[in-house]
Amino acid sequence: xxxxxxxxxxxxxxxxxxxxxxxxxxxxxxxxxxxxxxxxxxxxxxxxxxxxxxxxxxxxxxxxxxxxxxxxxxxxxxxxxxxxxxxxxxxxxxxxxxxxxxxxxxxxxxxxxxxxxxxxxxxxxxxxxxxxxxxxxxxxxxxxxxxxxxxxxxxxxxxxxxxxxxxxxxxxxxxxxxxxxxxxxxxxxxxxxxxxxxxxxxxxxxxxxxxxxxxxxxxxxxxxxxxxxxxxxxxxxxxxxxxxxxxxxx
Amino acid sequence: xxxxxxxxxxxxxxxxxxxxxxxxxxxxxxxxxxxxxxxxxxxxxxxxxxxxxxxxxxxxxxxxxxxxxxxxxxxxxxxxxxxxxxxxxxxxxxxxxxxxxxxxxxxxxxxxxxxxxxxxxxxxxxxxxxxxxxxxxxxxxxxxxxxxxxxxxxxxxxxxxxxxxxxxxxxxxxxxxxxxxxxxxxxxxxxxxxxxxxxxxxxxxxxxxxxxxxxxxxxxxxxxxxxxxxxxxxxxxxxxxxxxxxxxxxxxxxxxxxxxxxxxxxxxxxxxxxxxxxxxxxxxxxxxxxxxxxxxxxxxxxxxxxxxxxxxxxxxxxxxxxxxxxxxxxxxxxxxxxxxxxxxxxxxxxxxxxxxxxxxxxxxxxxxxxxxxxxxx
Numbered sequence: 001x002x003x004x005x006x007x008x009x010x011x012x013x014x015x016x017x018x019x020x021x022x023x024x025x026x027x028x029x030x031x032x033x034x035x036x037x038x039x040x041x042x043x044x045x046x047x048x049x050x051x052x053x054x055x056x057x058x059x060x061x062x063x064x065x066x067x068x069x070x071x072x073x074x075x076x077x078x079x080x081x082x083x084x085x086x087x088x089x090x091x092x093x094x095x096x097x098x099x100x101x102x103x104x105x106x107x108x109x110x111x112x113x114x115x116x117x118x119x120x121x122x123x124x125x126x127x128x129x130x131x132x133x134x135x136x137x138x139x140x141x142x143x144x145x146x147x148x149x150x151x152x153x154x155x156x157x158x159x160x161x162x163x164x165x166x167x168x169x170x171x172x173x174x175x176x177x178x179x180x181x182x183x184x185x186x187x188x189x190x191x192x193x194x195x196x197x198x199x200x201x202x203x204x205x206x207x208x209x210x211x212x213x214x215x216x217x218x219x220x221x222x223x224x225x226x227x228x229x230x231x232x233x234x235x236x237x238x239x240x241x242x243x244x245x246x247x248x249x250x
Numbered sequence: 251x252x253x254x255x256x257x258x259x260x261x262x263x264x265x266x267x268x269x270x271x272x273x274x275x276x277x278x279x280x281x282x283x284x285x286x287x288x289x290x291x292x293x294x295x296x297x298x299x300x301x302x303x304x305x306x307x308x309x310x311x312x313x314x315x316x317x318x319x320x321x322x323x324x325x326x327x328x329x330x331x332x333x334x335x336x337x338x339x340x341x342x343x344x345x346x347x348x349x350x351x352x353x354x355x356x357x358x359x360x361x362x363x364x365x366x367x368x369x370x371x372x373x374x375x376x377x378x379x380x381x382x383x384x385x386x387x388x389x390x391x392x393x394x395x396x397x398x399x400x401x402x403x404x405x406x407x408x409x410x411x412x413x414x415x416x417x418x419x420x421x422x423x424x425x426x427x428x429x430x431x432x433x434x435x436x437x438x439x440x441x442x443x444x445x446x447x448x449x450x451x452x453x454x455x456x457x458x459x460x461x462x463x464x465x466x467x468x469x470x471x472x473x474x475x476x477x478x479x480x481x482x483x484x485x486x487x488x489x490x491x492x493x494x495x496x497x498x499x500x501x502x503x504x505x506x507x508x509x510x511x512x513x514x515x516x517x518x519x520x521x522x523x524x525x526x527x528x529x530x531x532x533x534x535x536x537x538x539x540x541x542x543x544x545x546x547x548x549x550x551x552x553x554x555x556x557x558x559x560x561x562x563x564x565x566x567x568x569x570x571x572x573x574x575x576x577x578x579x580x581x582x583x584x585x586x587x588x589x590x591x592x593x594x595x596x597x598x599x600x601x602x603x604x605x606x607x608x609x610x611x612x613x614x615x616x617x618x619x620x621x622x623x624x625x626x627x
Contacts, residue, residue: 050283051280051281051282051283052281052282052320053281053282053286053307053309053319053320054282054283054286054309055286055309055310086361087312087313087361089311089312090309090311091553092319092337093553094336094468094551094553094575096468096469096575120554122553132554134554136557137557137560139355139358139359139559140358140359140557140559140560141359142312142313142357142358142359142360142361143359143360143361144361145361188418188419189360189418190352190354190356190360190417190418190419191354191355191356191359191360192352192354193353193354193355193359195353195538195539208352208447210418210419210446210447212446215601215603216596216601217419217443217446217449217601217602218446219446219447219449219599219600219601219602220447220599221447222447
């Protein structure tokens, strides 16, 4: 294709009229292509140097979040109650359309406590539009670090837990992923999902906090925080001491 | 005239490059940048003639850890690239404890991510290179004996990428292996420490992989159920096609495997080329939850179907999956019986300290992809 463009330039002896005809034909050909090709290129080509499976850039994350938050359908599904931005991730949906080749997308996921629901928006980063909005079961929406911090703050107000942790209880912090060994008093969290409607955690956002001092965990004790109900339960299944609320075993 | 030509040349170059810029990428083009792009030739010794080559992308994804995209294999330097994978990921870690509680869904319920590795995780002496600010280890190394026939011998090589998800008290090693003979492995290892509130309680580490296998591109793929059948002194091997979305069980007596083929892909012998999904497992985990009732699921590609507990609903109504864009889900498990070797006793209390790595996984093995053995000298 390139040789097709360059070939007529080489002979310097062509007359001006031949040149004019050549340019007219070439430009006509190119302008016929440009509306679709340029539109496609401008709309879909990712930021310079960013390929289909490259991670989202900080700018793309910001664009994705802004586009999702400005979308009326997303706003409607998120509602006005307590909610959480959970994640902004690269999405690479296959549509089978040639026009979608190489286009960049992001999935923006929110959680709303009311009704235990997630809202998932697929954002076309090139077009800066929301292509699809889906409501998903809240059980399929992961916890985020901000929620673990909230859970720890709630738990550290629980008298029985304070007694178990001792006078340094306020030193406990949520473990950071990259330097867990350097944090002497750290807390890790695991999500609890209840399958029985009788369980207080059923359809609630519950997690189990693991308190770790150096190499050792606080063993034999379960600390369960219900973020939906904003309650804390401290259980010691193998002991006779009375926990604030006994967790029913299945 | 000279200046006019010069201007014209620039204008044409810009217009021409715009035209090419907007042209869709060929299917085998590099679809990610370094360090997310890995291309490995075999043998790795560049003084020897090249035989085979893998190229693939990887990405770090919250929840799923290390995800493989756009994996292509080439059986010889003169052969075309064959797409194998569009997207392969661990999609769920289901950990039910024997007492009935807790029952963790570690991927869908928490945004666990990869933790940073050190050179001790990924020694250069084992062919290791740390990538992406030390979140991922790439190892290129000998994989042991590939073939021997008395005095003749062939050792194999592989490139492995892996990372570790920090999931509370547990770490999960997500590992992907690409071998010189076109085989690909997905494995997960569970390690770190036992669950502190119940450190001596047995439990299952159920691992789900979602494999969007796009052999030779995404349309035209079909799945067959490979099954071995004994009858008296004879035996037979069957491979009926999966016609509609379905959940399937692994039968150890049938050596159950899924055969994935593409209607347009044949080797030089005219045989349909494919990949066999072969479980690497020690048992079969079945629990109360409906999504644990099958070991394989075959679904039609839908980008929003990413939630394992919803698997039973994805196959109702059962849509056709022959000659289409299919997704294969595989479920395996590591059964963890806690032992004193997992920790130590202090004042009669067991402190969980070291749960050694327990692995489970699968193999994707090429079948009639090469025209002949790739190993004979």
